[in-house]
Amino acid sequence: MFTVQQLMPEQIDDLVVIQGNLLPATADLRDAYTRGLKDGKFYGVVEEGRVVGAYASSGISITVPGGQTVRAEIFSDAAVLPTHRRRGILRSMMSHHVQDAAENGASLSLLQATEPDIYGRFEYGAASMRLSLKIESRNVYIPSAVGDRQSVELTIMNSEAAIPLCEEIRRSLMSSRQGWAQREPANPDRWAGDNSLRYLMARRDGVYTGYARYSVRPDNQMSKGAVTVWEIESGDAESRREIWSFLLSLDLVDTVFVNSLPIDDPLLSMASDIRRCHITLQDDFYLRLLDIRAALIARQYASPIDVVLEVSDDLTPENSGRWHLTSDGVTSDCGRTEKPADLILAGRDLARTYLGGSTLDGLARAGRVAELRKGALRHASSALAVSEAPWIPTYI
Template sequence: MTIELRGLRDKEWDAWFSGLEWAFGGGVWAPEERALWRELTEIDRSIAAWDRDRIVGSFGSFSFRMTVPGGAVVPTAGVTAVSVAATHRRRGLLRRMMRSALEDIHAAGEPLAVLTASEQRIYGRFGYGVATRAMRASIDTARVRIAPPAGADDLTLSVLPPAEAAAHCEELYARLVPTRPGMLARQPGWEKLPLLDPPANRNGASELRCVLAERDGELMGYARYAMKPHWGEGAIPDGTVLVRDLTAADPAAYGALLRFLFEMDLMSTVVLSSRPVDDPLLHLVSDIRRCDLRIVDRLHLRTVDVGAALAARTYATEVDVVLAVEDELCPWNTGNWRLSGGPLGAVCERTTDPAELSFDVRALGAAYLGDASPLALAGAGLVRELRG
């Protein structure tokens, strides 16, 4: 039977999302989660695959804006809701949906596409490279101490319900977006996502709380967290502080917030997720071996328009190089590109000059935000030197 791809309609969203739930293991999302994702879904950027009267695949995109090296905030498609029914695998359906979506993203003038992957091995064959990694830390606070930077004692801390502090936290987040490649500017409605806290999802933890760090009335940092109490053998308190996010404008605010989280009564472990791999935490703790660090892939990135993407960012040193790119899914990228520029800006245009480097399209994505060096990628065979 022919499977038809067509744009999603409002009345089809519930069936579309239910199919997505089954594709991700059959768990039913809490009503609060489902309602928010219904609000955030961009219907006109969502695809449903139909086998007669049944949805057997889904694909969507969000209209994001992402910071790239140099501080520019660039239109970026956030790929989401990717699924194929178990009954319809190995028929090329995911490739069809991916190709269709990339054509639409290119037509919309978005030079980049990003996603977070449920399974890392899926997306490399579609040209996505691992562009950022995240660190998870589970810290034994009975044995690890924090040495906050100078100025941490000058900050005033207060704890509020997250909703009450949300507006000020969003202002600080927006101020920091240009400072780190890979940060996403919040689009309307997305400020609700960090506050989502369905009781059904707490798994024995408290409701979410928010601690603010202020200096002379100005917000300098915040952390959203929950506490999960536990009493060990002999009624010894052994709880866990679960940190959802921690954002700070300077080292003193970061140190003050981290110390607050470490010193909570009845808690003996602090778990931080989705931290940058260069997080200051690594240099503030007294014993890194007792922090149980784990590095995982985070943001997968694809260059949808090579010329526009490479021209949108800056480079640490002056560069003038011709790159050869092969791109099966986005054939408009295939060919030779001259990249020239430096710290003040760059230009990337088609050229007939011979190429000096050959980049696998995945390698472009992996190197784009600066997480992976071209030298490391060359060691994996994803970048090749053509001159010699």
Template structure:
């Protein structure tokens, strides 16, 4: 078999995307989502594999900036739309696309690559580590009560058409991005992803609804949600499906959560993709009846170890020599001296003896501060070569705020 890996041409997009859809089961995408995916595609950063005139592999890379510990916004390639035709499995196509992508990303000067995985076991062999989790919940609002802080009643709520207040909601989101590692600075066009509302997106629930929180003339928060009407022996048992909720302060967030808890004719609130340390968990009367579940989300790959580790700050002072293993991107292999604190960092090549030995996958997992180097060490995935170095590094890499990916890509 002879295959050709090359950059996608605009005239090839439909065939390229159809291969992706087929690889994920073949169910057609809603027309509005397909059109948006096409509009957001960066053709010069998208590749495909062709077998003759047939597309048999796809992969893309969005241009993103991601918040890292310390608040800096760092360039990151958002790996997306990865697929291999079922007829061409076990022929090295995925590996060839990963190879091409990481070489390209290095050439673009972007220190990080990030992705969400349909199957988490796929990308570890290419150096990606699971760096963030998301929290899903199914809250029994007929039995769980919410305690709200002072000031909640000063927040005014009003319904608004989602498209009409999209700019105001995006302004709230943009103000929050620097405060949490893992958040993406949304590029123009990406805001449309938040208000897709075809029948396929509704899945039997209501059209997308939006409520904004205001204080004076300022929008300080918003929630987007749907309501699914359900009935039981006792009457209405509707379900609130929260899509997105953001607020600039606790009172704004509490007002929006209380609104969702109190919706008439409903008894369940389902949330997905929320930060694992979100404050509402400390306001509920019974956390057990919130049925919490964790799921991996963002996988991080350091493309340039030195530049990536210098781009973030460190919770406590660190001065460690890292022996990095990276067979897939050998330019990262070797010893790096990382010196950093809450004000900044440097990471340079060194010949000094190593304090810790780990692969680039573990660095990716720990990079945003959500995975402890100490826990990776306990699992045997980080080796301590100087006593005390693991605790020192683990504390330094930690983040006071849990990293979170607000939406997929």
């Protein structure tokens, strides 16, 4: 029989053995595990006194449609000893995580999957997508904008000066888009000490309005250097434009790699030649509703809604059944009901719609939602829709 328990700092060697099957245990990684164990983030599956699997769970706040923040947990670093695979260890970790996170007050759980096929059975659905780009920067530029523009001042800063400003900008963006998230407690120091990173700060009227965190791989002989943009954040359109203009016009650079952008990022409308941006669309975060009622009440709806959803959740029977969701567009209510269902769907598909990344309409066309009352689908789909695609920052 397996038991799942929190791992203690003295169990570092057990953790390194398990995670070592995935990633070689470098000194940096060992340090990261040691910090994680001290913070009580890691849980182990123990069989006859031996740790045979492990996972990590970290608390975050995430912005949901309407701008409110909700407590969530990120499930990560799942690994099982190769000798113990396919014996239900991941399933036991998942059951533990789902219960533990809900008991700690989280309404949602999120993960990034190496193998997405595994997680649907645990009611996780793809909730946000991201774009990665490989831009031929010599051939792509940002044309000037229409109308009068206020000037933006750009400065390159060292990490010590930039990191607190970046955190401040991130915090100011928290309610601006569904999916925006930050660690609880926040850890601005995680970037400190990485000397490969550069910081470009944008300022308007004396206020810092945006930044890019990037690194440069020079190739001065052939003028074929490459820039990797790890993060670019700004709530100010003009600052964002100026940052992109700068990054796409660096001397001795011919390729700009961008790690993660929202699928409706303004760069797509700004870039002079989108074909030379070589865009890849990828599934990003998977989401699971831990507490359907709390989660559905926490978000806002684009229009009034009154619908009965019949939801199946194989892992958490408390979530399964019929839920009556009502909202006037401002305040919402959700509770169990005996009324007949209007729509039937799985928990993983409701999770896909939660931040607005998928629509009920679209899922119905894919055979994932059944409409039992005529008109209910269109009515609920419009209410759950959002105007900006959800995007969850990679480096929360």
